[in-house]
Amino acid sequence: MPFLELDALSKHYGPVKAVDDVSLSVEQGEFISLLGPSGCGKTTTLQMIAGFVDATAGRIRLQGRDITHAPANSRGLGIVFQSYALFPHMTVADNVAFGLEMQKVERAERARRVEQALALVHLDAHAGRYPRELSGGQRQRVALARAIVIRPPLLLLDEPLSNLDAKLREAMQFELRTIQQQVGTTTIMVTHDQAEAFSVSDRVVVMQSGRITQIDTPYEVYEHPASEFISRFVGKTNLLPPATDGGPQRHVRPEKLMLKPAGQGRADATIVDRFFLGSQWLYHLESPLGPMVVVQVNDGSPAHPPGTAVALDWDDAILRTLPEGGR
Amino acid sequence: MPRNGSFAILFNTLVVMFMLAPLVIVCLVAFTPENTLSLPGWTWSLRWFRKVFEHPDFVTSFINSLWLATVSASLAVGLAVPASLAITRGNFPGRQALEGLFLSPLVIPHLVLGVALLQMFARIGATGSFVWLALAHVVVITPYAMRLLIAAMTGYDRSVEHAALSLGASRLTVFRRITLPMILPGVSGGWLLCFINSFDEVTMSIFITAPSTITLPVKMYMYATESIDPMMAAVSALIVGLTAATALLLDRIYGLDRVLVGQR
Ligand SMILES: Nc1ncnc2c1ncn2[C@@H]1O[C@H](COP(=O)(O)OP(=O)(O)OP(=O)(O)O)[C@@H](O)[C@H]1O
Ligand SMILES: [Mg+2]
Numbered sequence: 001m002p003f004l005e006l007d008a009l010s011k012h013y014g015p016v017k018a019v020d021d022v023s024l025s026v027e028q029g030e031f032i033s034l035l036g037p038s039g040c041g042k043t044t045t046l047q048m049i050a051g052f053v054d055a056t057a058g059r060i061r062l063q064g065r066d067i068t069h070a071p072a073n074s075r076g077l078g079i080v081f082q083s084y085a086l087f088p089h090m091t092v093a094d095n096v097a098f099g100l101e102m103q104k105v106e107r108a109e110r111a112r113r114v115e116q117a118l119a120l121v122h123l124d125a126h127a128g129r130y131p132r133e134l135s136g137g138q139r140q141r142v143a144l145a146r147a148i149v150i151r152p153p154l155l156l157l158d159e160p161l162s163n164l165d166a167k168l169r170e171a172m173q174f175e176l177r178t179i180q181q182q183v184g185t186t187t188i189m190v191t192h193d194q195a196e197a198f199s200v201s202d203r204v205v206v207m208q209s210g211r212i213t214q215i216d217t218p219y220e221v222y223e224h225p226a227s228e229f230i231s232r233f234v235g236k237t238n239l240l241p242p243a244t245d246g247g248p249q250r251h252v253r254p255e256k257l258m259l260k261p262a263g264q265g266r267a268d269a270t271i272v273d274r275f276f277l278g279s280q281w282l283y284h285l286e287s288p289l290g291p292m293v294v295v296q297v298n299d300g301s302p303a304h305p306p307g308t309a310v311a312l313d314w315d316d317a318i319l320r321t322l323p324e325g326g327r
Numbered sequence: 328m329p330r331n332g333s334f335a336i337l338f339n340t341l342v343v344m345f346m347l348a349p350l351v352i353v354c355l356v357a358f359t360p361e362n363t364l365s366l367p368g369w370t371w372s373l374r375w376f377r378k379v380f381e382h383p384d385f386v387t388s389f390i391n392s393l394w395l396a397t398v399s400a401s402l403a404v405g406l407a408v409p410a411s412l413a414i415t416r417g418n419f420p421g422r423q424a425l426e427g428l429f430l431s432p433l434v435i436p437h438l439v440l441g442v443a444l445l446q447m448f449a450r451i452g453a454t455g456s457f458v459w460l461a462l463a464h465v466v467v468i469t470p471y472a473m474r475l476l477i478a479a480m481t482g483y484d485r486s487v488e489h490a491a492l493s494l495g496a497s498r499l500t501v502f503r504r505i506t507l508p509m510i511l512p513g514v515s516g517g518w519l520l521c522f523i524n525s526f527d528e529v530t531m532s533i534f535i536t537a538p539s540t541i542t543l544p545v546k547m548y549m550y551a552t553e554s555i556d557p558m559m560a561a562v563s564a565l566i567v568g569l570t571a572a573t574a575l576l577l578d579r580i581y582g583l584d585r586v587l588v589g590q591r
Binding site for chain 1: 484486487489490491492493494495496497498500504505508509
């Protein structure tokens with residue numbers, strides 16, 4: 001029996017199918033990401049699981065129990081809202097204690113668990129502050145502590161890191177994953193950032209216009225995307241002509257193409273532009289096959305200046321064709 | 328270090344003086360020993376204050392007004408909180424109409440309301456009834472609370488309430504522990520505005536108060552139509568003093584900006 005099961009779940013607003021026939025099974029302890037472009041129905045899906053949006057059709061089962069229409073305050077889920085949604089008139093400690101108070105946990109035990117949860121997110125020193133006295137990242141962590149302190153069977157995170165700067169974001173991704181593994185809570189995270197989805201999830205659920213278009217491990221989604229749309233959503237890609245006339249088009253990711261001296265590869269190309277990414281160089285090239293992008297590890301040697309004639313080479317084994325009918 | 332230019336300071340000084348001057352003058356006149364409305368010279372006197380308290384009907388009407396303003400402001404806010412919640416949150420047909428209905432007393436002249444209510448009260452035998460007087464006040468002051476509360480509630484992040492629900496709080500608990508504290512500045516500001524409007528209301532009240540329910544402004548108006556002596560100034564001075572004392576007290580206990588603006 002799956003831990004959480006979405007069975008043909010739909011939410012329609014008049015003619016708008018915000019979520020359409022979504023089915024998903026989540027195992028206990030799994031970290032799942034809902035990934036997709038803006039407006040594809042990620043938040044709506046999460047809100048139906050949370051109980052703030054009533055499903056038009058379909059079922060939600062948590063640990064075998066049908067909770068499709070159960071009131072939100074009876075579900076006992078931990079939720080981190082995109083907007084933090086901290087209680088502005090309560091201190092950090094009171095925010096975190098609120099759920100325990102609702103569970104009628106007695107005072108001493110409550111204080112102990114609040115302290116523990118705040119320590120987990122490295123905020124024990126800020127227990128007495130009000131939310132407005134915290135930075136964005138600190139508020140985010142309070143929201144996380146408030147959600148996990150009630151030891152929910154399921155944690156729902158709606159773009160929990162979207163408002164953080166790159167550095168803090170990466171640190172928080174790592175922290176999220178660590179906390180999730182320490183506590184072992186089944187987690188569903190909404191994001192539109194593929195790197196974030198890849199780095200923390202066991203499986204990625206790709207959504208597009210209200211429907212699920214792929215469910216796979218991050219590696220599979222990147223290496224074997226189910227459609228050209230997904231392929232381009234999760235990374236850059238190059239199109240190569242079919243191997244045989246009338247055969248399917250082939251794809252290759254920019255880091256899997258090799259740059260060789262002119263005349264020594266399988267296609268000639270000219271460097272049009274180059275971008276320095278720190279650990280890598282990103283090249284835009286012009287070739288008889290069309291425009292190409294190539295990513296090369298920055299190994300310390302000087303980069304090719306624009307205008308350089310080079311050759312492209314690749315290993316046939318890493319070429320991908322997309323499934324028939326995939327769009 | 329002044330951050331305002333000298334022109335801005337001058338302008339603000341003029342505005343404050345323009346608003347305060349009549350109040351200051353009325354308070355000064357209250358201390359005159361003369362029989363006419365005149366500024367006191369070298370000798371100041373409390374005779375007009377003494378005279379106020381020799382008129383027990385002034386004291387009664389003051390208590391009437393206080394009581395009336397308290398009751399009707401509380402009723403108005405009690406009505407405006409759920410109504411503005413429904414208007415800002417709800418998604419039902421007739422929402423706009425409901426808002427219009429609640430705000431409509433703002434555009435009806437109190438004179439017209441007074442005449443209409445006078446006739447209605449006579450018909451239903453409600454003349455001299457404190458309850459009906461209070462209800463009439465509720466009608467005219469509720470819009471003030473509505474305006475403030477609707478402003479406080481729009482742009483309010485519902486996900487905070489959702490967060491409380493998800494943590495297991497009942498709807499009542501969410502209202503008591505989350506919603507109410509967050510809209511408290513709107514509630515207290517609305518109450519105060521209602522109180523002041525009720526306490527101050529004279530046009531409509533002239534028609535619908537009876538001797539037993541007469542309010543201070545009506546009493547003052549009636550007194551002033553018969554005789555002009557500095558006792559009116561003394562009454563006004565007393566009200567100004569009382570208001571200032573209340574404001575100071577509130578500020579000491581809660582901080583006025585916290586109550587009215589919501590800064591903590
Ligand atoms: N209350 C509503 N009434 C009508 N349409 C709605 C409502 N809520 C959402 N929608 C529509 O449903 C679709 C899915 O919305 P949703 O908020 O789930 O998107 P999302 O994937 O979370 O997007 P984002 O990444 O921008 O947050 C959108 O097209 C949106 O316009
Ligand atoms: Mg969203």
